[in-house]
Amino acid sequence: MISFLQAIWIKSRANNKDAATDFFKTIDIKKEVKSAYLHITAHGVFEAFINSKRVSEDVLMPGWTSYTKRLRYISYDVTDMLKQGENELKVGVGKGWFFHNVDCWGTDALKHDEAALMCTLEVIYSDGSVDEIPTDNSWQTAKSNIIYNNIYNGETVDLRIKDSKKTKAVEISYTRNHLIPFEGVPIREQERLQGVKLIRTPKGETVIDFGQEITGYVEFTAKAPKDTEIIIKHFEVLDKDGNVYTENLRGAKAAYTVISDGKPFTVKPSYTFYGFRYIQVIGLKSVKPENFTAIVVHSEMKRTGYFSCANELLNKFAQNVVWGQKGNFLDVPTDCPQRDERLGWTGDAAMFCRTAAINFDVKAFFDKWLNDLEADQLADGSLPHVCPYINVYWHGANGFNSPVWEDVAVIAPWEMYVAYGDKAILARHYRLMKKWVDYMINEGLRNGGGKMKHPWTDGGYGDWLSLEDLYQEEVCGETDNGLISTAFLAYGIKTLMRVNRILGYEDDRDYEGFLNGTVDFFRSEYMTNGRMKQETQTAAVLAIVFGLTDKPAVTKAQLAENVRKHGRITTGFVGTTYLLYALTEAGADELAVDLLLRTEYPSWLYPVTKGATTVWERWNGIFPDGRFANAGMNSFNHYAYGSVLSWMFRRLAGICPDEDEPGYRKITFSPAPDERIPWVKASVDTVCGEAASYYEKTADGWDFEFTVPAGSKAGAVIFGKKYRLKKGVNKISVKA
Template sequence: MINRLSLLFITQLLCVQLYAQVKVDQLLTENLNNPESVENTTPRFSWKLITTQANTTQTAYELTVMSGNKSLWNSGKVNSDQSIFVPYGGSTLQSGDKYSWKVRIWDNKQKASAWSTPAYFRLALTKADWKAKWIEPGYEEDSVLRPSPIFKTTFKAGKKIASGIAYITCHGVYEGTINGKRIGEAYLTPGFTDYVKRLQYQAYDVTNLLQNGDNNIELTLGSGWFRGIVGWWNQNNHYGKTLALLYQMQVTYTDGTKETLISDENWQCSTGKIAYAEIYNGETIDNRKSSTTWYPVKVVNYSMDNLVPTTSELVTKHETFKPLAVITTPKGETVIDFGQNLSGFVHFKASGKAGDSIILEHGEVLDKAGNFYNANLRTAAAKDVFILNGKGEEYFEPHFTYHGFRYVRVKGSVKPEQMEAVALYSDCPLTGTFECSNPMINQLQHNILWSQNDNFVDIPTDCPQRDERLGWTGDAQTFSKTAAFNRNVNNFFAKWLKDLAADQLPNGAVPFVVPNLMGDAAAAAGWADAATVIPWTIYQAYGDKKMLSDQYPSMKAWVEFIKSRTHNDLWDNGFQFGDWLSYRADGLTENTANTDSYLVAQCYYAYSTQLMINAAKTLGKQEDVEKYSALLKRIKEAFFTEYVTPKGRIMSNTQTAYVLALQFDLLPENLRPIAAKNLAANIASYKYHLTTGFLGTYFLTNVLSNHGYIDVAYKLLLQDTYPSWLYPVKMGATTIWERWDGMRPDSTFQTTDMNSFNHYSYGAIGEWMYRVVAGIDMDPSVPGYKKIRIKPQPGGDLTYAKASLETGYGKVGVDWKIKDGKFTMDVEIPANTTAEIFVPATDGYEQKNVGSGKYHYESVGTTLINKGLTVKENK
């Protein structure tokens, strides 16, 4: 008989190794690798400790910042284990200047590391540094097609060049070349912001593009979000009617002298091959056209006050896909299947006669008959046209558009093997991996990641394909925690939260979409709460206290807005989306969800207030802690009085009602088990199907596992009939759908009015898969995974799960298996952290407190019964 925990051995794999010196590596400045435009004038530095030695921590560091060969600041030996967000502490740094830094550390054996390889950063420009002038086309534009303007100038370098830095922005979107070579690797720059309030510029090291003597500089502009078609209401010219360029380049010569080239009246302009370019509608490139006639430019006096440096990852090319299949549809059309629903475009080579055209139309799915389908794109044409000049093999690639697609309908003569789909999304580093023994769950994880990729195109969009692609706040807040597992989204969300604060209405209301293209459409619960939820989520995931501090006024303004709209602490007025697109709710009209929308609003009021308390405690704002703690007490009392019966039944009696009340701690302790039981019973009544929408789905499995119903959570996760997470997987999805039944079991479609097949909201289950199934979590009192918690909760029929997360300190890894009654688990903990590892035992878990290293655990007789992990005795 095996009693209690049958741990055969617990092995620390590296404990007997000889001492290996710690290496300091992966240096980041403000979360970026060698950034060219750091906004923070007291930048923060982060590094990782690389070692094979177990139980390694940092006990001290020394950091030095250099300007050329001159030391600006040396921290001296600082007795601290801090290795992320260490602030600069020297004399004032100069805007536009380049600096290098390096660091060394002392470990807990009092051994000093070698100095790291230096990293560098460049401080952003101040407004006073801008000498360039805004320039616009000096010719009369075609007001219908609005072909892309090209701006050019020449620059003569009379001496040997040491370096060149170009600063570029525009009204619209731009691409540039110097001497025929592309400037940078980014697309759709300067990115999507409210151009009037916050206009990003990019800084590029163009040293390698410049040459002694004559240099040719060209910038081409597209309408982009500035004046392009945005929204299903097909609005043009939201921020302005005319495209404009701002360009400034500083060249430093080897003799130390400097020269500045600026956009001004000396530039010329024309049009070229890009005859038409709209983000929704696609691009037309006519290779027969060239820039033969050049016109003077118009200098215009626009303010520089809205210029901000880019502080997040730019949109770049990523994976490429060759055709998976070439289909001749029942209608006789040629359709290319690239095998993955993605955001981006197709590029190809082709030959033909002058005037021949190749037309590509993009869609996400085929219809029931197998024909090309794009009705769900609504008014977005998503059509690229390439007109050949007939001069041999020609290359086509769009510049100022992108599409959401898996299938492309092709008209014209092009060889499919010459075509390639290119994924286009923000270059946020991949941090998470997850897999398990169930191939459908693995496909679900794939779909979650790809919907994140496809919708993180400078902002968190709702979808990449139709006439929308807007920064819906509700979608972003529900998904933000899952996003932070899959990729490093610290800078991505920090940037977007600044956009949110800039667009927040004077009364504190948060718009439905950010950037705000919808005017006064604002203040819906679960949407506007992005103002509080995402800052706290990002702070927890990365330990970025500055971001939390920066957003605190926005957080507070939102909660104060809700407070101003309540009576007797109850928020029961105004438009609410409610639990959007819940089971059998069409989502097209107000209050169609089957959970009372004002109940949802009151729950989120409590949630945002709790997050205000958390933020105030973190930032040392004790007066606000007391103020909002008293408010939260009243909010909970108002909720209980309005929506809960004395026996614990909640108004609406839906899954979402119970989920939100339990997740946000709105019930007295004695009623929580009753509410959890009611939730489980509701799920059972639907034969273990979920009925939740955008707001309820995220927390559903969390609440179940937190309240003793892990078995029910797994039944939901593994359900593969509608409505469920795996139903779209079974139907062949490669991304997350907007609706549970976007494609019905008979292969017909939901309404064309709103039926995206690439919408990440329901992918919020991803964080539960990382955190509960695999077991990677953090101690909530110590943000950023400085203190790690490993506690897998196996269930269902899963026989293994494996996941990893690259944190600010290094890789956390878990790999557990159940085979022949034996449970094994391998765990990896990065240097400079500690961990609580919970190993399955007969009476729950056995806790092990460890330092960094690799660990192996085994136990015999492990089995799963009912509501948790136990160890069954072998007899």
């Protein structure tokens, strides 16, 4: 049992404002050490050192949680870092995500963006005795040479500052009730990319291209005269004239400033991150790309899904989706990593979580984030649009709800269960799921005067960024918000009933009756004889994939008709996730591949033809004539539209897990070969082993090779014919 929770919160006597704060403690070790552990957390983000050596590879710890209820502490094994005699423990603390102006994150004793530390060094000696060195007023503090730090704006380090004056730390009364042991996965530096190209723009700007948009920061080596300010500005794209473009960062300055002491230096930021492909270098006379390294930072996640095929543009798109996930899975699933937002938008996560669980092992990542979501849930069951919650983007009785966004409370636990087959996921997040579904039902009953109706019609985000009009700038799309909310209400009720059966719980409400009432309302309000009254792709898609139509053949034909009429995708965040699945259900795989392979604007591959290395937020991020979309909302690293990659795995490659035997314990290999893609190869490292699919076109048909994991059972369906498969590699040849 550690005494960590008996430690005292400490801060600097002086308010260091925008600067980071360093905390110091000298420890004298006089006996042989058997083991030692540093138990630590911070009001801010920290980096810890013992005898000038970094304690851990983790960065930006303790990460971002719903701070009023959940602040993680971490325990590090530091046995090998201690020496006999005097040892110095130094902990630097920057603002981190506490820079958000959230009133409830601060108190009279500690402002919301003020650095504070709480830790205990536990030393266990070979003779069985134990020393515990907690934070208290025997520690010292100093203003860091990182004189400015802010998640959005960046960091400034003054290398001229060597030893700031140390003062005695101040003990403060600040809650420990929200402290929890570390859960989830740490954030770490993952990859290093060298600068690949030096660019002199038409405006004379000095730019380095790393060839890939990433989330992280730049480490660089340089020498400049004393007092020189070197500024590194981070950005995503060059404008159509080849100049630096930063308007889409909105208020984020996204800069790293180094003030030289006149000596050679190698530096990188400590308390922030950036989303960028390019950097502009200001203040250095000689700039060489090889002296600049982009460091990729994201949560620790094992790669599990791999896709490749005969179409190189599709391969690049699949890589872009993976990079987009890496760039936005930094302790929370964010919308974007570059502008003054970088928030845990629930709708993005809801639509992408299935794909996320194919690309990487995200079980622990989502488990942690869903715990934060439950912490932010109100008593009535309503939820925020972003998690962790900040003062903006609220919800509930005095705000507004948005279908799909808050439905992540049901979608994400279910998709994690299907991916990993662990009922404990459903059990842990059952209260979150049930409270949300009950809230939706209650809203539907309230709107219907006691009968089921749509939960909401006003407000919300709708089919966000759909593109019914090729050149529109509107954001919510044409699909009726009431239709979307009703469809997801039906999905939520149906899923909760399924979870109740899996967990052996009794329905404590008439969920079947509510489901039937919801479906009846959907059909009467939004359909006529199997056709959607509203002629949007998303309307038909939701009716098909959620089983809401009473005449499936008619609705499926309507969708196919709509796609052929437009010849392109018109859906937004909501419809895009399910569109190709709906076309598969409609027996229109060829039409699905038409959309997938389209390179003209708008399409999945259009950004690839424009040089994209991640997935764009908007279909029209860059118009064909080179114009940018509205800079107020135009991220070039947004993973939502990458959700189609799950269809590429499950249908194009055909690796489809059975939801009744989750965790890939039962797999149906049911690929959709298309001669325009002569070969497809995909694999998923599942909890049962590697599941893999490969097929190629031959002179007289197709050759298939399916790998069944040791812990799975599987069958195949090829061109409508069923095959039994054994564990291991199975080869099937089909004549044309």
